[in-house]
Amino acid sequence: MxxxxxxxxxxxxxxxxxxxxxxxxxxxxxxxxxxxxxxxxxxxxxxxxxxxxxxxxxxxxxxxxxxxxxxxxxxxxxxxxxxxxxxxxxxxxxxxxxxxxxxxxxxxxxxxxxxxxxxNGPIQIWQFVATAVPAGVDNPNSLDMFSLDPSEVTMIMASVAPTSVTGSGVAGALAVQIDSPFNDPAVSREIVRRLVAIGFDVALVREVPGPPQELTEIRYVDSNVLADIGLKDFIGDFETAQTRERAQGIELQIVLGNSFVKFSKDNPNLPATTVVPAEQ
Structure with a gap:
């Protein structure tokens, strides 16, 4: 990118x-x-x-x-x-x-x-949420040690340094661009969490002008990439549209709609069959 x-x-x-x-x-x-x-x-x-x-x-x-x-x-x-x-x-x-x-x-x-x-230019500050790692298997010596939220890390890095951290770690995974008109980090983090769980690589996250449309829209160049990916169970209802334009290396562009926000609130837990992202 x-x-x-x-x-x-x-x-x-x-x-x-x-x-x-x-x-x-x-x-x-x-x-x-x-x-x-x-x-x-x-x-x-x-x-x-x-x-x-x-x-x-x-x-x-x-x-x-x-x-x-x-x-x-x-x-x-x-x-x-x-x-x-x-x-x-x-x-x-x-x-x-x-x-x-x-x-x-x-x-x-x-x-x-x-x-x-x-x-010499404007600066923005973002502090990653860190959770203390309790004494146990992951922290046998009871060190003052903290873990980061992989979904948040992927979301931020995909915003400021596209493709630097993509999340899934799955070889050959589809590269996805997320466009969110909500200007809400919680919404962006949630879609990242769900896409990484499917096994997608989140290459780019953008905030785009609103207002959001009712249905989430998935834009594609090659319709073959939509086959058998089971998106509805993770992001709710959506519509699809073919496009001739895409960023280099991006296979799907997802423009979030109100349908995703409602679906994610009504279904906070991920489906049982997911790809568990590695700790970052």
Whole structure:
């Protein structure tokens, strides 16, 4: 689809983060709980208080690095989301950094260059839902470990980086494009969950202008791909239409209608015969 791969990983200390986030400047942050940090001497100190405040880069970095002794990762999730949401809001449509000398067509060569490029345009923040893995077969050592929702991961990655994560893991699976006029992540996640359970690859998810039509519409180029796939048991009633246009690599385009929303609410459980997606 985009034929683009982005890979940027950085392990940063306090000084690195100060330099990296310095161009963003002061941010307005909203915290749902106090942020505390336990120092090397074992003493715990208050880093930031609950509520809305404008903070400088030093305080912002302090929130990102804060770790209270024996605190689970889940307790830090909201603090990190608040910090990155504040950064995204401050960046707005882009910082337009004056010292950015890189060619926009060239791939950033290091993490700092990648972040500078990121800050030069609008940013959106999405935090994946993470569920604690209880002690047991999957977590025999009772580690502070969390699992992600495969359907949510597939939905988001199919929105921002089409074909990067497709969900089913089934060789030769049909590649599907989902168009949703509902502007509701819950609806998009549910159709992804159901299509992956059938064994489809969800290559692309888009929000499209509404209002939604009554029946879900499935558009195809080759009618043979519709044979024996049992879609009605998973997505409810639909109509089909042949099209001459499709994105490269896409075999079915599904435009969601009100019929799917009603069907998924009335039938929350999947049919018994499904392809179980691997954990991601």
């Amino acid at each position: 985009l034929n683009v791969t982005i890979s940027a990983v950085g392990i940063l200390n306090r000084d690195d983060l100060l330099r990296l986030l310095g161009p963003v400047g002061p941010v307005e942050i909203l915290l749902d709980s106090d942020v505390r940090n336990t120092g090397a001497d074992g003493a715990t100190s208050l880093v930031a208080k609950t509520g809305k405040a404008t903070i400088d880069t030093f305080s912002l970095v302090g929130i990102l690095l804060a770790r209270e002794i024996d605190q689970s990762e889940s307790a830090r999730f909201n603090h990190h989301k608040s910090a990155w949401t504040a950064i995204a809001n401050t960046v707005g449509l882009g910082l337009r950094l004056q010292n950015l000398q890189t060619d926009p067509l060239e791939t950033p060569v290091d993490f700092a260059s990648f972040m500078q490029r990121l800050f």
